[in-house]
Amino acid sequence: MPVISDKGRLMPESPIRKLVPYAETAKKQGRKVYHLNIGQPDIKTPKIALDAVKNNTIEILEYARSEGSDQYREKLAAYYKSKDITITAKDIIISTGGSEALLFAMGTVADYGDEVIIPEPFYANYNGFATASGVKVVPVVSSIEHNFALPPIEEFEKLITPKTKAILICNPGNPTGYLYSREEIRKLADIVKKHNLFLISDEVYREFAYDDAKHYSIMREASIADNAIMIDSVSKRYSMCGARIGCLVSRNKEVIATALKFAQARLSSPTYAQIASEAALETPQSYFDDVIKEYVSRRDLLIGELENIDGVRVAKPKGAFYCIAELPVKDADDFARWLLEDYELNNETVMVAPAAGFYSTPGMGTDQVRIAYVLKKEDLRKAVNILREALKVYPGRK
Structure with missing residues (x-):
């Protein structure tokens, strides 16, 4: 059988996209998934x-x-x-x-x-x-x-x-x-x-x-x-x-x-x-003013809600639309899969990006996730509440 390249074997999976099959399965089972995993803005294109x-x-x-x-x-x-x-x-x-x-x-x-x-x-x-x-x-x-x-x-x-x-x-x-x-x-x-x-x-x-x-x-x-x-x-x-x-x-x-x-x-x-x-390039400055105002509001809501979850530590972002949150879990990869496979709150769950894939040092970021605040505020609030309740019952909690 032909052998693929070492380069191909070493190519890492995307921590952002590798959980997509689990999310698709959850959706087919009738659950709503709040996507906090990917930086796809919901702001309208000019x-x-x-x-x-x-x-x-x-x-x-x-x-x-x-x-x-x-x-x-x-x-x-x-x-x-x-x-x-x-x-x-x-x-x-x-x-x-x-x-x-x-x-x-x-x-x-x-x-x-x-x-x-x-x-x-x-x-x-x-x-x-x-x-x-x-x-x-x-x-x-x-x-x-x-x-x-x-x-x-x-x-x-x-x-x-x-x-x-x-x-x-x-x-x-x-x-x-x-x-x-x-x-x-x-x-x-x-x-x-x-x-x-x-x-x-x-x-x-x-x-x-x-x-x-x-x-x-x-x-x-x-x-x-x-x-x-x-x-x-x-x-x-x-x-x-x-x-x-x-x-x-x-x-x-x-x-x-x-x-x-x-x-x-x-x-x-x-x-x-x-x-x-x-x-x-002809987009007026007012477009960006409104977008920035919206993202600041989302950031403040998200960070405030995360800081109120027992055992969670979060860094406050000064730009972009992501944050890294440290969770009271042993393995954020397992937690992210568990959220999609085994957990639901009122038939809803959350998809996050395990942060270990954002490091190249082995063992770093294993208890962290990246969250993209690209959802409307009411959806962000619901998503964080799901995380809060999920952490209370997750079997791999620290």
């Missing part, structure tokens, strides 16, 4: 983006350019300028989602066996992207005790070896909701400059910053123009996850030229989705 596709008169759906259309990239550059990021269209490569941009970045900066340092917990698919690219993830641990703040720079320097090629952050963070301060970004800028590394920043949640905090991009640090690679996406900003449009941004011409070769190998990103994404 009408201007949808109309751009509906009203388009294209007669031949052609390939787009590998780097993305000139018009879209020019408008993106103008958008970034409004965020105090001065770049040109030539500094941008359009990708099929932020995921592909991350794959391009890893392929561009690292060879097989090279290392990328990432503060953990981190977006679970970073493990998958690294495995697919033959790159080793070297974690530097941030903790719930410190609200997942950036670990001390000394901890990064301890991990740097001749194989280290980059530091990768997510700002604001998935799964923690942590928002890096300007001072923290500058510390990272200093360390990548000192050790001649790349700094890759996944900034797809840039609009989601709360409590009067401001997002600070690595692209605003002029001293690391050749070190900085920014990843972005329309998925969360405009509630357009299905468009699968993202981008890689860098002022380093060699990075862009190399990433373009990866982009050419997959031909192009989808044309209609680029049309929708270009139109979405």
Whole structure:
């Protein structure tokens, strides 16, 4: 019998999606499942983006350019300028989602066996992207005790070896909701400059910053123009996850030229989705003001309810729309399955994402879950109540 690759065997399952079969079974049994497991916003996509596709008169759906259309990239550059990021269209490569941009970045900066340092917990698919690219993830641990703040720079320097090629952050963070301060970004800028590394920043949640905090991009640090690679996406900003449009941004011409070769190998990103994404750039600020207000309200409700559950500890997010909650359970994976297979309250249950999959250090996060507050407040309240009651009877409680 033919043998599959070691790379394939090592590819991790998604902690976000691996429980889907259990959720589908629960639904077939007539139970309602509240999805706290995945960052699929329920906010409506801007009408201007949808109309751009509906009203388009294209007669031949052609390939787009590998780097993305000139018009879209020019408008993106103008958008970034409004965020105090001065770049040109030539500094941008359009990708099929932020995921592909991350794959391009890893392929561009690292060879097989090279290392990328990432503060953990981190977006679970970073493990998958690294495995697919033959790159080793070297974690530097941030903790719930410190609200997942950036670990001390000394901890990064301890991990740097001749194989280290980059530091990768997510700002604001998935799964923690942590928002890096300007001072923290500058510390990272200093360390990548000192050790001649790349700094890759996944900034797809840039609009989601709360409590009067401001997002600070690595692209605003002029001293690391050749070190900085920014990843972005329309998925969360405009509630357009299905468009699968993202981008890689860098002022380093060699990075862009190399990433373009990866982009050419997959031909192009989808044309209609680029049309929708270009139109979405005309979304008025009022849309974002309303969205932020809604997410702050949801966050405050969720955190308040979780803090009232005996034995639960939760870090308060300053951005994005996720939080990590530490539960009084021995195994959050087992608890998540149990919720879907064996528990119901008034014929309803909850789906959460076990947090161990957001770490690469074995044994970390085994009593934690990631919760996405992308549900309406009345559904969030019901979902947390189900968690509260479930924890009272769960046989694997600590």
